Amino acid sequence: MGDIAKGVLGGGWSLVAGWILPTAINLAVFFSAVAPGLRGTALMERLWPASSAHTMLLLLVASVLLGLVLNALQAPLYRLLEGYLLWPRRVYDRGCRVQRARKEAIAARIERTGVRAPIQAALLQERLARYPAADEQIAPTRLGNAIRRFEEYGYDRYRLDTQVLWNELTGTAPKDVGRQVDTARSSADFFVALLYGHGATAAAALAALPVGTPDVPLLIVTAVVLLLLVPVWYRAAVAATDEWAAAVRALVNTGRKPLADALGLVLPQDLGKEREMWLLVTRMSRRPYRPAADAAFAPYRAEPAPPGCCPPQPPAR
Structure with a gap:
């Protein structure tokens, strides 16, 4: 039992907190607000649990299974939000232009308010830090830029491409630093899973309207509330990348020496x-x-x- 708890609190905790827990929240909303309106359909009559205990068991099993599936699909899920997957070239280019203009506008506002309003300038600097240092690395979305800033950190500072050498770097870096990266990423994963789950649950609520259920007002309110929360979770995911970026920065700064030693190289002083x-x-x-x-x-x-x-x-x- 102690080994199981140690595994959950170690590497498995990122999976539980990042994907399984938000999946459980989304399924709870579905079971409480959407599924009752579908009780009259033949499929739901066949699948609906016979008791509340069976409902809780179904919720638990479905949360774990769907959470594992989402964890396996995290790369395409992130790439879609970052603007790299299924984005038409014209839309991608326009998004990059918009994000580049926003970065320039934030930098200009910092210059204008830096002395007169230092607190406001610090907040603007925090927003500016969510963009990559090089303009050619700009992505078409805010989440894409917030992630791209630490993906290119190692290469921009040391010419160490963390995208290529990620496994080597995480395998030789101090374990506490590597654990910080997993823990920090789980916060962003949580909001990304909530975002997709809310969108799917809202779509299910809207799809249930033509079924003829008497719970039409509940379904409409559920769909509207969930869709309004989607941009909130997106902004929260962007903000959650700050801790993720700090963890990756620490990984690069402290992991270069162990990586060089493991590769049989001497880290130059220059x-x-x-x-x-x-x-x-x-x-x-x-x-x-x-x-x-x-x-x-x-x-x-x-x-x-x-x-x-x-x-x-x-x-x-």
């Missing part, structure tokens, strides 16, 4: 040399091997330890 080294590592990971890489990596390779000098130490427990 920042320019370090950027050159990580650029080589990124290229080595993305492109086929070429003999020129041997000479390029030579200045950064660590000297092998003498035989029998330093026996491997057991991992810390």
